[in-house]
Amino acid sequence: MASYLSEVPPDVVFSIFICCDIATVVSVGRTCRYLHDLTLQKSVWLALVEDLRRRFFLPEIFIPNLEETSTTDLIVLVKRILTGPETWSPTSSGFTPEVSKRITLHPTIRHGAGILIWENEARLSPSGRFVLFNNWKTLECWDVAADVLIWTHVPGLDRARVCLFAMDEIVDGDSLIIMICERTYSHQRKNYIEIVELNPRSGTQANLLQVRCPNTSYDNSLAAPAILGNVAVVALSASADAYLVMDWKSQVAFAVEASGTHGMLMEIIPGHFILKTRHLRDGSGDLYLISVQAALLSHATPVDLHAGAPFNPVTVDQLPKILAQSIMSSPEGSHRSDHQLSVHPSPLHRDVYRVWVFHSPKYIDPDAILCSYDLVLLPAYAPSWNERTRVPARSGLYHHRIAYSGHTEFFERIEGRVVPQVVPPVIPSTRGELDLGDPADPIHVSAYFGALTFATDSEVVILYFR
Template identity: 30%
Template sequence: MQLQDLSEDEIRTIFSFCDICAVVSMSRTNKYLRRLTLHKLVWVDLVDNLRRKGFVDRLSLSDIQAYSQEALVDLVKRILTGPACWNPPAKPKSNWLWSTLSSHRLTESVLQITPRSSVLHPSGIRMSRRREVKLLDGGEYVLFYNINLECWSVRHDKLVWAYDKNGPDSSVYHFDGEIVDGGDNVNIIISERGFVLPSGVASFIRIIKLNFATGRSTTLFQHELSDTGAHTLLDVKICGPLAFTLIQEWTSHSDLQDSCILANWQTQSHVKFASMTLKSPLLVTLIPNHVLLLTDNASGVPEIRVIHTAAFSSRWRLVGSDQVLDTINISEFETVVCENITFGQCERFQRPWTRQLSAYGSPLDEGTYRVWISLAGSYPDRPSWVRGKVICSYRLSLPKSAGHPVIWQQRTADTAVPQETALTPNGSDITYSGHRQLYRDRYTVFAPGNPPHLAKFDAADGSVYSHLSTYSGALTYFSVSNENIIRVLYFE
């Protein structure tokens, strides 16, 4: 039996379990399937799937059902290209659905825009460099740390949950959250450091599951780092059952080395690894069942490694057991991708370099990811505070079935305009579409490629302590003049 032999309702049900790429591919098979793929009900299901996975901000199923088919396609396009107000007017829509989704060329025009704003009013915020704010995927909840780590509802301006630290002298250093269960819960990883008797200074890693409706949290994983007086906590991230903590520590030879503790909270096990050479920075990020590493190879050239979790199978150690957690050189793990990263302009930059690594899932094609890698450095002929940034993006496509190859392709390579070091955006602030923001007296949005700034907008009480959401481009920040305000700006 062929697909077109089924009833329209049966075909639409099949479409509801597919990603957008699969539906578009089937639409090219014949006119009958093409007509069905343009039906509004198909796109309601497709966009609702995106909503439950966190690709779409602040829309309920009833909101999605109220959209026309054309509006739903436009919504998906905005996820791919960034908010429409960041881009010049698009060309007239093509008759081809795929063209509607993928074709959107940027120009060098500068747009003056006015975003919508939501305001949160948490109490007791203090002006400090030790603060961070993140809008979780889906746009409904904000995690922020100032005196303590808290979760707030954006829609209701209400405290949902406050973290119970290990003690009054303990501080949260880093956190990350992943929306799960269709948006009902969030898994949060927290790195924390404080004074604990009798060991003195101690660092802790904790993973909790928070239910938004009840405000109750459950501990999924916790671990105290050993020899913590020699550790600097650098970064954390969570993805499914995997989470990592990136640390910097002194070696026996009195050298600083970046290392990573990768944990599986479902199996209560962990593994520790480090870069191939001492003093080489190690950047880590996660996608389902894979770890991405950016470091220097033995020749000092930046290198990306993608490792499937199966490569760690014999190296996991149970938390709390007598098994020694040795530090393993990453060269010992089998890779699915191992490629040098070449930056065409980096010869102009002087060390030390600053690097960023991000990997985001495609809203269109499950198992496909957009990887952004950047390198920033100063120029030999300019003041030390003027820095340039080279940004490359890659497409990583994992096989959907046995026998298919892993695809690693470079998408873009460009150089951003010089930026002052003190005003450089946070390390995570590059969106899926490649937009990034910079704050001076106003916020400025830069586009993918190498045009000048693309859009400018005023933000009441703007702050450099900000977060740019991955798919929606919503900007979340602490107010400068009013210590008890967090603003979320949404762009159409």
């Protein structure tokens, strides 16, 4: 077999490699010496790294002069995407993450009576080129390289204020699809979702969808917004007992509630939802893979702005499920009821997704776990979950997004100080203390490469780590 393969011209092999994902190239390189040598050619890894940049796994700020970069250094760059920054991987019970690059943006941050600066939220776009910033109820978009404001959201409703937001940056496009959760502060307070498409070059927006959500007597009525392509989801209460699912292209929506559970979480991947529940009965949890198309066809109805979003919710049991996975507890860890779900595409395998789940069964039950799965959705095979890791964990550590590498960020009170820390994906007695000055409460952890984005009382800060 090897002798036949050695007769294939290198140019032909290279043209095949650039159509493959990294895992396939590495696997092919194990078949024989000839192909192994070809997989280590710099031209192969230049193409692979450029593809990672194009698909937002690798921020542009970390793209060196590739022509002057060795094959070994290109491979190291790829490994960093998988494991996070080197100084986020502890070698002892305590460690200090080292900042390699600090970028600051300079918005005009509002101050004054009634303005809660610590609620301001900044998020880095997947490419690292833009930051969305909720500047005390007004959403802005900033160009990172130029430190320039390129867009300010003008709500389509009278006296509306931004509460939360989510974004999807279009690969091979030049736009951001932005989901905006709003509340009007007129005599009758109402909750809305707006979805717009922003062209960052021109600073113009196109309105895609506007949906009225159920009325509430309290302000924090929506939670956990997420958007991918034409599909968006949002929890209809802080406890996440019900979600609204929307398709802005088809202008349809439906609501789903977690019957018999204590809250649920939803993430979107192409063509599917991933849904996590936590049962009131025994504190156990379940993870489901659900077809977006099947759920919309079965339950969605047209959106009517004036009538509000459809709110005759279906239950999780009524959704058509492709896969189900039970999440059990481990013998030690938490004293708080808590859970978290984060899902990221794999940089190595197309059609494979890394699923991170934190699960704490009950408020009084110290059985918390952090586990990860690879969700495999290869076209020619049945979908499958493959469990990778499962470790005891502490509650309170996983209120925020978990990165692909398994790291997250949390605040802990130490000797009267509130200290931000990085938590690696191991038994979390090892945590790295961060010196961030005086950040706002939300600190955004990027999915790959370990960037932290947050606001202070005077600027927006992006930190990259060694």
